Amino acid sequence: MNDPVFVVGVGVISGIGNNVAECLHALVEGKTGIDKIKYLKTNHSDLLPAAEVKLSNDELSAISGLGPAVSRTAMLSRIAAQEAWDNSGVENIPSLRTGFVSASTTGGIDKTEEFLTHFLTDNSKGKLRDIINHECNSITTMVAEKLGICHHISTISTACSSSANAIMYGARLIRHNILDAVVAGGTDALTRFTLNGFNTLLVLDGEYCRPFDENRNGLNLGEGAGYLVLVSERVASLLERDPYCALTGYFNANDAYHQTSTSTDGDGPYLAMSGALEMSGLQPQEIDYINLHGTGTQNNDSSEGAAIQRLFHPHYPKMSSTKSFTGHTLGASAGVEAVFSVLALHHGIIYPNLRLQTPMSAFPFVPETAFSRQPGLKHVLSNSVGFGGNCSSLTFSKL
Amino acid sequence: MKAYIRSAIAISPQKTFNNPAFLDDPAAYRDTRLTSIEPDYSEAIDPKSIRRMSRIIKMSVASALACLKDAGIASPDAIVTGTAYGCLEDTGIFLSNIIQENEEPVTPVAFVQSTHNTIGAQLALLIKCSRYNNTFVSGGASFENALLDALLLLAENKAANILVGGMDEITDMSHAVLSRLGLYKRQPVSNLELFNENSKGTINGEGAAFFLLTNTSSPNDLACIDAVATFYKPDAATEFISSFLVSTSIKDSDIDLLILGNNGDPKNDAIYSQVQQSVFNGIPSINYKHLCGEYPTSTSFAAWLAANIIRKNSIPAILAQGKIPKKKINKILIYNHYQNIYHSLMLLSSC
Amino acid sequence: MDQLIADLKGQIAVQLKLKNIKREDIGDDQPLFAGGLGLDSLDVLELIVLMKQQYKLRISNPEDGLKVFRSVRTMAEFITASRGQNT
Numbered sequence: 055m056n057d058p059v060f061v062v063g064v065g066v067i068s069g070i071g072n073n074v075a076e077c078l079h080a081l082v083e084g085k086t087g088i089d090k091i092k093y094l095k096t097n098h099s100d101l102l103p104a105a106e107v108k109l110s111n112d113e114l115s116a117i118s119g120l121g122p123a124v125s126r127t128a129m130l131s132r133i134a135a136q137e138a139w140d141n142s143g144v145e146n147i148p149s150l151r152t153g154f155v156s157a158s159t160t161g162g163i164d165k166t167e168e169f170l171t172h173f174l175t176d177n178s179k180g181k182l183r184d185i186i187n188h189e190c191n192s193i194t195t196m197v198a199e200k201l202g203i204c205h206h207i208s209t210i211s212t213a214c215s216s217s218a219n220a221i222m223y224g225a226r227l228i229r230h231n232i233l234d235a236v237v238a239g240g241t242d243a244l245t246r247f248t249l250n251g252f253n254t255l256l257v258l259d260g261e262y263c264r265p266f267d268e269n270r271n272g273l274n275l276g277e278g279a280g281y282l283v284l285v286s287e288r289v290a291s292l293l294e295r296d297p298y299c300a301l302t303g304y305f306n307a308n309d310a311y312h313q314t315s316t317s318t319d320g321d322g323p324y325l326a327m328s329g330a331l332e333m334s335g336l337q338p339q340e341i342d343y344i345n346l347h348g349t350g351t352q353n354n355d356s357s358e359g360a361a362i363q364r365l366f367h368p369h370y371p372k373m374s375s376t377k378s379f380t381g382h383t384l385g386a387s388a389g390v391e392a393v394f395s396v397l398a399l400h401h402g403i404i405y406p407n408l409r410l411q412t413p414m415s416a417f418p419f420v421p422e423t424a425f426s427r428q429p430g431l432k433h434v435l436s437n438s439v440g441f442g443g444n445c446s447s448l449t450f451s452k453l
Numbered sequence: 454m455k456a457y458i459r460s461a462i463a464i465s466p467q468k469t470f471n472n473p474a475f476l477d478d479p480a481a482y483r484d485t486r487l488t489s490i491e492p493d494y495s496e497a498i499d500p501k502s503i504r505r506m507s508r509i510i511k512m513s514v515a516s517a518l519a520c521l522k523d524a525g526i527a528s529p530d531a532i533v534t535g536t537a538y539g540c541l542e543d544t545g546i547f548l549s550n551i552i553q554e555n556e557e558p559v560t561p562v563a564f565v566q567s568t569h570n571t572i573g574a575q576l577a578l579l580i581k582c583s584r585y586n587n588t589f590v591s592g593g594a595s596f597e598n599a600l601l602d603a604l605l606l607l608a609e610n611k612a613a614n615i616l617v618g619g620m621d622e623i624t625d626m627s628h629a630v631l632s633r634l635g636l637y638k639r640q641p642v643s644n645l646e647l648f649n650e651n652s653k654g655t656i657n658g659e660g661a662a663f664f665l666l667t668n669t670s671s672p673n674d675l676a677c678i679d680a681v682a683t684f685y686k687p688d689a690a691t692e693f694i695s696s697f698l699v700s701t702s703i704k705d706s707d708i709d710l711l712i713l714g715n716n717g718d719p720k721n722d723a724i725y726s727q728v729q730q731s732v733f734n735g736i737p738s739i740n741y742k743h744l745c746g747e748y749p750t751s752t753s754f755a756a757w758l759a760a761n762i763i764r765k766n767s768i769p770a771i772l773a774q775g776k777i778p779k780k781k782i783n784k785i786l787i788y789n790h791y792q793n794i795y796h797s798l799m800l801l802s803s804c
Numbered sequence: 805m806d807q808l809i810a811d812l813k814g815q816i817a818v819q820l821k822l823k824n825i826k827r828e829d830i831g832d833d834q835p836l837f838a839g840g841l842g843l844d845s846l847d848v849l850e851l852i853v854l855m856k857q858q859y860k861l862r863i864s865n866p867e868d869g870l871k872v873f874r875s876v877r878t879m880a881e882f883i884t885a886s887r888g889q890n891t
Contacts, residue, residue: 055608055609096556097555097556098556159568159569161590163544163548166548167548167551167552170548170549170552171552173626173630174549174552174553177629177633178633182633182634185630186634189537189538189590189592190569190590191537191590191591191592191595192592194591195592195685195794198685204685204686205685206683206685207591207594207685208589208591208594208598209589209590209591209592210587210588210589210590211539211568211569211570211588211589211590212569212570212573212586212587212588213568213570219587223587223602226605226609227605230605230608246551246556247547247548247551247564250547250551250556250559250564251547251561251564251565251567253558254558254559254560254561254564254849254853255561255564255565255849256849256852256864256865256866306585306586306587307583307584307585307586308532308574308577308582308583308584308585308586309583310577310578310581310582310583311578312578312844312845313565313571313574313575313578313846314565314845314846315845321583322583325583440570441565441568441570441574442568442570442571442573442574442575442577442586443574443577443578443586444570444573444574444586500824501842504820504821504822504823505821505846557856557857558852558853558856558857559853560819560850560853561846561849561850561853562821562846562849562850565846
């Protein structure tokens, strides 16, 4: 149960690119994907910027082989999961027990919105094909079938920490010798449901978000999907290419403070980070980079910052929030950011925290404001903090 | 990966909550949907916390808190829940509001309460549990996944006491939609006569069931969970059942009772007849969905049933129907499939 | 003003789902957020929605909301003052 778990495939689609190469390019160049809303039909398109994937549903359908009558969330998932699966080489190894553990908060709700628009006027109206994939799991099974995975298919939904918990669960299924290889991560499309939901909570920034800035004013939503392919040591040894890195630590904790706010001292994030470190056997000063949850809300950045101060003072690693590029992709965020964390290790790079002008006065540390090359990068920590107090952290380590 | 069931509590369409009797007075319905018999929640949950809670949250919180109390545990080492539909009522309210109010500001509470992990989160908040907290939304395998996660945690020694639950609710909207999809009987039927109907469709159901699982035995344990497995769109039921029996090192003759997921729809139920004539030949069996209805996490009700049957060594008459020979019940195998997508097997035994 | 205060109490009880609270249980000047009703930050947001839906008044952030929602009377005064500005 303590056997290592390796990352051998990565796949991602987000507001900054439709695949790993495009996203990496944008991260290196400092090009944000946040913009005026163009694809989602909403009354808020002039008021609330977001980082949409720069493809219409028809275009996503052509690339994914699904839809376009299918949920946008499913198409995003297929594209990213397929990229990860293809670049892992695992498909070429016969007789493996394979699994797909995916995460989502929205599921097929974009199509449900269309259905309900008609159903609410008359119970006999609305196309049944629009409601039939409402559940998060329908999205997962649709994509699993396209990947050819059937030994284990499951879906996790714990708000913004969903994908981290999916990655954790996938790793544990390997360690328990239930599966040999797992595609794990998550997906969420921008929907009127989530846009209006976060808007009623008054946490959306009408400008481009500024994570960890003293004058930050909220988050921008995004959309996307991010997946890792995790394998056992035995399977890793059968592959032609070396793994990207190892998943050396993970921890799931609950802040147990409030449904939508994190505790002032960041208890939940603190427990998640320290638990992941303990599992990995690493000391705080050995972490080279933290990919922050860093949404840009007053509450998150204060709480997460407080937790970082408690755990890392005085040895603060470099850190940044890539939500300044991709917006907050909700259920997909930990998956997208896990991919970015793996790529940071693999390429020895650290991403900037865009639009940070005034560091938070409460903390003695400042996230990176410029892109840099760090060839000696050995250990990266990725944080996720969700509604309901669900906090999870992952550590990745170079081999 | 064995676990001891220290307590098991269910709120269901039967008088299962806060009732020392075991299904001796079955609730009869003439309908296409069975609705949970709910307690007075003000006795079970702090009134200040209740006001925002939808039915599914109240059912889950009440049964979970009762489960913890019964087990003598104030705060478990982990909370894992499984739900296919999540908080449907609040999802429906928020979606309807957005559409009808044309995206003008609407109730934020409905949005917050609609997230699938709300049940697990509410529990963590109420009992101040900062430990592992996870929610599976795997359709017809949601409860089974939650159970497996719990068994893995126990085997990892990361937790000694785990609260696991399965829950789903019916709303008027969901029932109308699922009815249009042709899942249910065309006319209201008597639930207690469900398996004599011989017409297309089943009846809708709902419920919440929680279990406190531990890795150490005690004299109060109801039963043990020995294994759980799910199979996605399998080719042949007999194959995966046989391989499950091999992996758990039991022969079919070791099984004292089968609990099967027949739901009254002939096409759905054909698989159960097939396996009873083959790999399960000769093993006494009972059905359960005439009591709780059909819903993706109904196996949580079946597990509650199995745990109680083992503890009390008695099968309620409404289930036995006079057909089960009296003998000691040591091993129960639950076999269910949901819409032929996920098939699941759960093995429980006396401790 | 008295009618507005009475109306507000009823609307608050409905919006915040305070089922067992009657109008006479909420004092005109009783602090809403420190006064034993068990209200929290989500209730501030609900009251912001109430102001928009019932009175067409926009409050753009929770901090401003907390000032307006100090008591039922301060809410009524805010509504009256805004109406005055519109005539």
